[in-house]
Amino acid sequence: MSISERLTRFFASRWGILLVGAVIGLLAPLLQKAGNPPNMGICMACFERDIAGALGLHRAATVQYIRPEIIAFVLGALIAALVFREFKPRAGSAPLVRFFLGMFAMIGALAFLGCPWRALLRLAGGDLNGLVGIAGLVSGIAIGILFLKQGYSLGPSRPAPAPVGWIMPALMLVLLLFLLLRPQFAKDGPIFFSKEGPGSQHAPILISLAVGLVIGFLAQRTRFCTIGAWRDLLLMRHTHLLTGVGALFVVALFTNLALGQFKLGFTAQPVAHSNHLANFLGMALAGLAFLLAGGCPGRQLFLTGEGDSDAGLFVLGMIFGAGFAHNFALVGVPDTLTRGALTVGGPGPYGQAAILIGLVFCIALGSTMREQQKPS
């Protein structure tokens, strides 16, 4: 067996997924220590939202930054895929549907204020709202499983010419240039960089890039997925991917404790709100949308790096959805403490309506998209 095959076997093993979960669980709190926002060492939803803001797709001044981690997740996965000969440009599995799933996944995640990764990291930082979010997430996944059992499918993708797989990595390089050169395209125009708020809090670029590349590489090899973890448990009693998620949580918990980043409670948690219903339903929508698209937001980025243009379109849908969510005031507002008085945040009426619309959209898809008979 060649070294490449041995490595592939290792990464596909229980130890492989355990290692990657542990690495993420260690590096995410360290990114926070290095400057990323609290309980947000890594968050695909928040970081793609920040990129949307930097590009001017929304104008929420506190959440605008080109997050190097997102760029590096795609490029790290690309490098792994090239090294191990798994880079395969492909396309054609209901692309438009995936774009909208990405959009609604983002709307749900931003109602909660975090993706499935951040839900774990929030809980590992003592934010008990993370537990409510995860309960919602698993409920959304459970609904999606009912559709899977009935034959839900977005249909097969097809191999595609090389450019199809290279467009998203190229876009990531363009974003990297924007980050490094900070061009201003018009007076008072983008690229925007937050001067205060979460968007202004970030680790040094090189550290973010390095961590992102490591995680992107390892996650591509092990197929780490925070949605697949729960899905495989509920659907097939398989615990392989869940081992990685468990390792992420446990290691992040102890790293936070060691770094003094742990604060237990529901209220006054950083970049979070304690509107339980919104946390639950927002993540239920996100979980359902991610499940219907075949993987968590991290996994979609890693697939994008492998040349999967349908996953790339899902990512673009998430970024578009983030712009839309902020422009239309759909996002959850954090709790505020004023002179000891707590004001519970959460999404406003439009945000609540958007969650319901998203759930209706996903349920309609889940009950109508079926496997097509392939011509033999």
Next chain:
Amino acid sequence: MAKVVDARGLSCPQPVLLTRRAIEEGQFPIEVLVDTATSRENVRRAAEQAGLQVQVEVIGDEFKLTLRR
């Protein structure tokens, strides 16, 4: 004649679900066609957990897994 499951191009977890369905039908051997290493690993893992023997063949850019009791 082998039962053929064509799971090429499908998202997770459909290749594994289709394989499980074929296993439940009980007609062996089963040939599962997949086009990504991820699906190859997932199908292999599921089949091995079901106590089956798995043989993997590389065909061009794709894989054929033969599942036997």
